[in-house]
Amino acid sequence: MNIQKKTIKGKKDFLNKNITFVIGGCRSGKSSFALDQANKIIGKNKYFIATSLPMDSEMEKRVESHQKERGEDWITIEEPIMIHEKINQYSPKAGVILVDCLTLWLSNLLFHSYNPAQIDTAIMHLEACLEQCECPVFLVSNEVGCSIVPENKLARQFRDFAGFVNQRMAKVAHTVVMTIAGIDVQIKPGNGAFFIRH
Numbered sequence: 001m002n003i004q005k006k007t008i009k010g011k012k013d014f015l016n017k018n019i020t021f022v023i024g025g026c027r028s029g030k031s032s033f034a035l036d037q038a039n040k041i042i043g044k045n046k047y048f049i050a051t052s053l054p055m056d057s058e059m060e061k062r063v064e065s066h067q068k069e070r071g072e073d074w075i076t077i078e079e080p081i082m083i084h085e086k087i088n089q090y091s092p093k094a095g096v097i098l099v100d101c102l103t104l105w106l107s108n109l110l111f112h113s114y115n116p117a118q119i120d121t122a123i124m125h126l127e128a129c130l131e132q133c134e135c136p137v138f139l140v141s142n143e144v145g146c147s148i149v150p151e152n153k154l155a156r157q158f159r160d161f162a163g164f165v166n167q168r169m170a171k172v173a174h175t176v177v178m179t180i181a182g183i184d185v186q187i188k189p190g191n192g193a194f195f196i197r198h
Contacts (some may be wrong), residue, residue, distance in 0.1 A: 017174040019130055020138045023166060024179035025146070031100055033177065033184045034138040035070060036197065041136055043095025048074045049086050051105040074098075080108040084122075084129040087137065094135045102169065103142040106161055110154075119161060123168055130172050139173070141166050 020037065024030035038046065048070060052059065070076070079086045083105055087097060099105075109119050130137065145163050150156045170176045176188035177195070184195035 018136045019173040020175040021169045021173035028179045029182040030179040038096045041096045046074045047090045047097045048076045049099045084125040087129045091133045091135045096136045098138045100140040
């Protein structure tokens, strides 16, 4: 299994200054940081692309809570699979787009029985739309590779895929921020800057 993108001869790696990739563990504060930064962008039409699929009442309550946290300024678009299509659709009229999160997006792909080649294609579609995107986009993802090796095959597969997705989004993004215990550290460009939360 290898879904790392191969380099195409003569094609330079692209780097979009509009793209910010925010990564961190569960409950690290990554989503609230991304929302805080996105809210600083002045302009109309703020789009939140939610990749979660509410499977039970607890998840539904989480979704409702997050919507209240974002406020009425944000237009929520629920899309579990084809997030590149939604970015392409809304970016021409958007002031900012926030995608939360890529880890759940990957879970949805696996749930729909996507094989490694299909997952690679989905990532390439996302990369291509980000390359063309002219509005600021914040991408949120989980860092799942810092724990023990999972005991079952599917969990190990998910961990590996998540690592590849994160690497490729970090490569596309101009700015990468890692959130640890509510502390936001910029790791790309590599000046190690800390963000001050208000």
